Amino acid sequence: MTWSYVLILAVLVFAGFFLGRTRATSLRAAGSADLHSLPTYHGLFLASVIFAPMVLIGALGDVLGSHYVVSHALNAYDPAVAVDPLKSGAALREIEMQAAGQSAGDPSVQLQAGAEAYNAARSLVTWGLLILGVGAGLAALVFGYQRISMLFRARNAFERFVQVVLLICSVVAVLTTVGIVFSVLFETIRFFGKVSPIDFLFGLQWSPQTALRADQVGSSGAFGIVPLIAGTFLITLIAMAVAGPIGLFAAIFMAEYASPRMRAVVKPILEILAGVPTVVLGFFAALTVAPSIRGWGESFGLNVSSESALAAGLVMGMMIIPFVSSLSDDVINAVPQSLRDGSYAMGATRSETIKKVVLPAALPGIVSAMMLAMSRAVGETMIVVMAAGLAANLTLNPLDAVTTVTVQIKTLLVGDQEFDSAKTLSAFALGFVLFFFTLTLNFIALRIVQRYREQYD
């Protein structure tokens, strides 16, 4: 039925466009003065006048209508179930199956009543929406058609419509941020109703089991985030130790030393590396890098975990090399040539110029590049999911298995969840910490660039 609504919408919009255009053309042919707007704009105006109310009615009606259908059906099924969020979901599925005629076995009287109410409400909503939408569309058509005249400023009206549509497009990004903040924040507040924020932020134990029975061992679960933060930082530190120097030196070489031919060879290497999906990198880390590190460690008699932080950190470092180098490359290239020329004129070699002149000038940009790379490493999921462990060890030994915030979020949310347990809600609290942290890093990075950037030109 949604499709028929969309189809009628399309037909009416096209009809409006052609009607408007023909009307304007015939006016121009008959009239003595010229039209204010081109005939096409009259058509577009009429189409937009029909499009806007019909889409609004369709979208709103769909949301409100399905709420109405659900509550109506559940009330007919059993008013007691309707207020219980756990049972209502299951009951609704049964009613939907029965309403579609796919239920197995003998349906109960209650279920049949629910299904009948469901079907009745559904058809009421569908037909109501259809009539309302088509009525509004036709009314808009008549209204718009009457406004078309020689002096009517159809272009201005249509351009106002386009401007609003474009504004809505750019507001989506803001809405996304608001959505993220609210969805994460609300669940986090619910989580803090079960576990105190002090325990969460400063606890040294992470074992998010919630037991089925109250008397089971560890039934309370432990939600101390410190081991996760430590693990995340250990892996990020290893990654930055790899990517920082390599990325920076690669950027310096590319910007200051490489000939155009060399750049043409090296640039694609970095771009290919940046384009490798992180799943593939995770695969590589888990199946190739980790076993070889384990093998080397054992040949020295070291006790290396098969999910060592080192393997995940190394591969993650490789992942962010292109990120660091391309950002630093831009920053180094932005240093004015006159500074270099001045340094060369004093007799400095290239490396002296870079170390004493170019890098200090580019330092704020490089620091911000490093921070952005770090926030990328902290938020990276796939590599650590595949190559890092699940055990929340509070350790600084890179050969041990550690776990990260992202791994835990993924682990907590895979499979069936119940949204009233601390276990599931803790994933949102972790997400909030992650969001807050990356946002802070990003904010600091932007501020550093703004405040310490030297204006040379």
Next chain:
Amino acid sequence: MTDIAAPHKAALDRPHLQNLSLVSRRYRAERRFRLYGMLAIGVTAVFLLLLLGDIFLKGLPAFTENRLVMSLAADQSVIDPQNTRDPKAILAGDYDTLIKDGLRAQFPDVTSRADRKLLLGLLSAGAADDFRSTIVANPGLIGSTVKVPVLLSDDADQYLKGAQTGSLRTAGAGTLTLTAEGDRYRLASTAGDFDEALGRVKAYINEALATGNIELDRLNTEVSRITQNLTGLEDRLKAATQSAVEADIQLATADRDKAVSDLSSLTSARDALKVRVDDLSRRAAAPAQKEVMTDLLPSLLIEANGGVFRAREVAGNDILAEILIAPTTPEAARPGTWQTQVLTTPESSRRVSDKEAAWLERLKASGSIENGIAWRFFTSGDSREPELAGIRGALTGSILTLLVTLALCLPLGVGAAIYLEEFAPKNRLTGLIEVNINNLAAVPSIVFGLLGLAMFLNFFGMPRSAPLVGGLVLALLVLPTIIIASRAALKAVPPSIKEAALGIGASHQQAIFHHVHHWPCPAS
């Protein structure tokens, strides 16, 4: 720079040397710095090569499969017992029986129940698929003999691809005599044919002994570490019991219990390893002694007179062997007509037994195994049987999700970019949107996942695992990137284009949509 002026005084003493050493030191520093840059690029390139090489080498065998080509009589009484030639009846025919009978006919001396099961285990669960589709497509073939590919099981396939074990073949140099000893055979060669195989087994023993000893040391230190930890945990439990804080007691008990179970599993692993290492060291200590071959050692197979033997005891040129495939004659085999084969991975560490390996080698030698591209990998969905599994379901899901993402994020992203770049008034709200987009680009993808879960699935009640929701969240994820890239592309359009359009009387929107927007289209 003062460095250049300073050496003047010293230059009076040793003018040449002093100057040279300073300049050459600076030049050396220059070269070193340059080298660091080259090294950074080199490390990155090497890593990329390693990564791509590793992925390709590991992934490539998945695109080929091994099939057994069999000539099968399409027996009407089995395929279409009622002789109706009804497509449904033909589809339901018992093709498996025909294939199984065909395979058994190739190994007539496989008679015991367990062996027959093992033999049929070489075939895939979907072995009859190709046979069935051939007959269904062309029912006229019923009654004739058809040559069809029969899919092998994943273990057999992996063995033939060489992923299960290394295999070394050597032609026999001496004359091989076969003497029956009960149900076994004593094989003797006139030349030192089994020395090499024995050497390989001994080398394996020494190697396994070395790694076993290292592992044993590691386990021993681990056991002592956990034992030490355990006393600490017991103390903690005692302290917790005294302070009587319920949560602490529980945590301490859980930690203690975990340590105890770790300890017991580690200890048993260590003891098992110790037995094995002791056995290996006994064998290694007596290199000249005859070797009793167990399934913990590499296997030695001998092919002679149309039969295959597996060595049980090896002593120089004289081995005691059991029959895997019966020989046609018990006569002596002349040099060059028989072969030895060493399977380097011990039988207990691979999924294909010596017997299955012998059958597969026999099938391969008869030329009835072909290796081809596994089109099935692209055309079938998930399966429990690895050889029947494919990526079609996953691929369809990815494409659908991608379509939803593209359909949403392209218009939204380009629209937002046009608004922000061309129409937006420069006020606080616009500034806020811009900062917000920059920050959104740095938000980790997993947080977007949380948004999708809380918003779209829980709040709006959208269906789970549907491409719609995935595409929606992905569209929001890539939106900032698209906006930033599109704005950069719009910025790159020369302002003269817009000014010219405005100059001849176009409205702002006309200037943008008819002129500016046409310019960077390929970029956005």
